[in-house]
Amino acid sequence: MKKQLLSFTKISIALGLGLLVIWLSVRNITPEQEVSIFTSFKIANYWWVILSILVGIMSHLIRAIRWKMLLEPMGYSPSTWSTFLAVMVGYFTNLGIPRSGEVARCSVLYKEAKIPVDKSFGTVIIERSIDMLIFFSLFFITITTQYKYLDHYVQTQIYPKIHEKFDFIPTEHLFGNTALALFGLFAFVFFIFRKRIFASAFGVKLIKLFSGVWEGLKSISKIKQPILFIIYSIGIWVLYYLMIYLCLLSLPDTASLGLVVGLSVLVIGSIGIMVTPGGIGLYPVLVAETLFLYGITKESGSGIAIGWITWSAQTIMIIIVGAISLLIVSSHSKKKNVALPEDKK
Numbered sequence: 001m002k003k004q005l006l007s008f009t010k011i012s013i014a015l016g017l018g019l020l021v022i023w024l025s026v027r028n029i030t031p032e033q034e035v036s037i038f039t040s041f042k043i044a045n046y047w048w049v050i051l052s053i054l055v056g057i058m059s060h061l062i063r064a065i066r067w068k069m070l071l072e073p074m075g076y077s078p079s080t081w082s083t084f085l086a087v088m089v090g091y092f093t094n095l096g097i098p099r100s101g102e103v104a105r106c107s108v109l110y111k112e113a114k115i116p117v118d119k120s121f122g123t124v125i126i127e128r129s130i131d132m133l134i135f136f137s138l139f140f141i142t143i144t145t146q147y148k149y150l151d152h153y154v155q156t157q158i159y160p161k162i163h164e165k166f167d168f169i170p171t172e173h174l175f176g177n178t179a180l181a182l183f184g185l186f187a188f189v190f191f192i193f194r195k196r197i198f199a200s201a202f203g204v205k206l207i208k209l210f211s212g213v214w215e216g217l218k219s220i221s222k223i224k225q226p227i228l229f230i231i232y233s234i235g236i237w238v239l240y241y242l243m244i245y246l247c248l249l250s251l252p253d254t255a256s257l258g259l260v261v262g263l264s265v266l267v268i269g270s271i272g273i274m275v276t277p278g279g280i281g282l283y284p285v286l287v288a289e290t291l292f293l294y295g296i297t298k299e300s301g302s303g304i305a306i307g308w309i310t311w312s313a314q315t316i317m318i319i320i321v322g323a324i325s326l327l328i329v330s331s332h333s334k335k336k337n338v339a340l341p342e343d344k345k
Helices: 002-026 031-043 046-074 080-096 101-113 117-145 147-162 174-192 194-199 201-222 226-248 259-275 282-293 302-344
Strands: none
Touching: 002 282, 031 302, 046 080, 046 117, 046 226, 046 302, 080 101, 080 302, 101 117, 101 302, 117 147, 117 226, 117 259, 147 282, 174 194, 194 201, 201 226, 226 259, 226 302, 259 282, 259 302, 282 302
C-alpha cells in the first residue's frame, strides 16, 4: 500500500509540475504573442512533421533490433516484430504511468516470445545505461560547443533579475563561472558527506546507475556483432536528432537555423522528457527557451509553436503506434487463450 501511495505521489508531482510549467508559460502571453503563436501553427508545413513521425517510428524499430541483440547471448531469439510491439507498448504505458514502460515491455515480450521478465528486464537496464552514456556525451558536447550562446543567455535573461542583490558578481564568462562555482560546491559537499550519501537511498541508486553503465559496456563484448550494436545505438540518437531537425524545417523562422541548433534542442528537450511524464509542459518550454538562444524571439511565436509541434509529433506517434501495438498484443493473447482448451482435448 505504501509503495502504491508513493508511486501515485510521484506521478502526481511530476504531472503537477508539467501543468504548472504550462500555466507559468502562458499566463504572461500578450494578445500579440497569441496571434503570432497561432499564425505559426497555421503556416507550418506539416509534411515535415509527418516525415519526422516516420523517422521516429524508424528509431523505435532500430531500438527493437538492438534489444534483440542483447537477448541473443542468453539464448533467446525473439522476432523483431515481437520486440517492436513490446517497445511501443512500453512507450505508450510510460505516457500514463512514468517509469512503468520498462516492466510493461518486458511483460509484453513474455506474452509474445515467452522470455522471462527478469531476464529481459536486465537487458533493458543495460540498454538504458548505454542511452544515458550517449546522452551525457551529447550534453557535454552541446555545453562546450554552444558556450557563447549559453553565457549570453545567462547574462541577458537571468543575471538582470538578480542584479540588485548580486551586483558584485562580474558578468564576464558568467555561465562558465557559475557552472564552476556550482561544481565546486557540489564536490565540497560530496566530499564532506560522502559516507552519508553512499549510505542513503539516493547513493544506492547512484551506485546502481554507474554499475549499470559499466555492466552495459562490458556486455557489448558478449554480443555477436558489437560494432553493429554500437552503430545501432548511435543511429537511434541520430534519428532522434533528425526528428527534431525535420520539425524545425516546418517553420520559416526556424528552417534556416542550422544543424547545430537541432542538437541543442535534442539535448535540452530530453531533460524535459526525463522530468515530467512524456515531457508534458516542460518540453515545449525548454525548446522555446533553447531557440531563444539563437534569436527566435518570444514575440515571433515560432519558438513556442515549434516546441508544441515537436512534442505533439512525438506524443501522437507514441499514442497511435503504441495503442495499435497494445491491441495486437491483446488479440494475440486472446487467440492463445482460445487455442488452449482445444489443445487439451
